[in-house]
Amino acid sequence: MSRALFAMALLFTALPLAAQPSKPHCQSAREQDPDTGAIVQKTHLAPPSAASSVDPLFVWTSDDPDSLMFAVVRNGEALRYAGCFDMTLQADGQPIPLTRLRHDKDPNSLRTVVEYVRAEIPWADAQKLAKAKSITFTVCRDHLWVDEEIVCETRHVLEVAERWRREQAEKK
Numbered sequence: 001m002s003r004a005l006f007a008m009a010l011l012f013t014a015l016p017l018a019a020q021p022s023k024p025h026c027q028s029a030r031e032q033d034p035d036t037g038a039i040v041q042k043t044h045l046a047p048p049s050a051a052s053s054v055d056p057l058f059v060w061t062s063d064d065p066d067s068l069m070f071a072v073v074r075n076g077e078a079l080r081y082a083g084c085f086d087m088t089l090q091a092d093g094q095p096i097p098l099t100r101l102r103h104d105k106d107p108n109s110l111r112t113v114v115e116y117v118r119a120e121i122p123w124a125d126a127q128k129l130a131k132a133k134s135i136t137f138t139v140c141r142d143h144l145w146v147d148e149e150i151v152c153e154t155r156h157v158l159e160v161a162e163r164w165r166r167e168q169a170e171k172k
Contacts, residue, residue, distance in 0.1 A: 026152035028160065038063040041160045043153040045073060052076040056137060056146050058129070058154045060161040065168070068126035068158070070098065071118035072139050079105060081117050084140035089121070091132035097125050130158040 031040045039062040045055050052075060059069040070089055074080060082103055089096040098119035106114035117139055121129075129135065135146035135154065146154070 026149070026156055028153045028156040030160070033063075036063065039164065041157045043150050043157060054139075054142065054144055056135070056144070056150060058150075058157050060126075060157055062164060065161065065165055066123045067099075067120045068123070068129070068161070069118055070121055070137075071116050072137065072144075074115050074117075075112045076115075078113055079115050081115060081139055084117075086138070086140055087117055087119060088138045090136045091128045092134055093136075094128065096121055096128055126158065129154050130162075131155075 029042050029044055031042075032038065033040070040059060041061075042059040043057055045057060046053075055073045057069075057071040057073055059071065060067075061069075072081075072087070082105075085101045085103070087098060087101050089098055098121060101117060101119050104116040104118070106116070132151060132154070135151050137144055137146070
């Protein structure tokens with residue numbers, strides 16, 4: 001399964017429509033593709049606090065270890081970002097380059113519209129997030145920020161990914 005398909009499948013199965021079990025402070029979530037064995041390390045999605053919520057999500061996979069996916073997950077009554085391909089990301093006010101933006105809608109969501117705006121971050125640029133104290137982003141004209149817990153979880157995602165990358169380099 002390709003990284004994009006697998007990551008999208010994880011996004012669709014991790015919908016923030018119900019409360020998730022409690023998690024340790026600053027620990028990202030780890031999953032593994034049963035078919036390929038690919039490791040997925042990602043931040044958690046918060047349950048929506050209002051009829052319309054916007055959550056950032058950072059996802060790294062071992063089958064594409066040289067990038068980090070940044071996704072914005074929005075729950076609402078209608079698509080908001082479908083015609084928009086303008087997204088920025090900043091770590092401590094410094095821009096982080098993103099690849100071409102993609103937009104998806106969860107076809108299985110019946111009660112609310114769940115949409116995903118996502119882009120890839122090259123690994124060298126993703127490393128800037130490992131030291132960030134604050135992360136902000138814009139989607140279209142919406143200026144948003146990443147809460148302290150997700151900033152911490154993002155650092156954990158990058159630590160786990162870097163450790164995996166070093167182990168793989170040592171095996172060669």
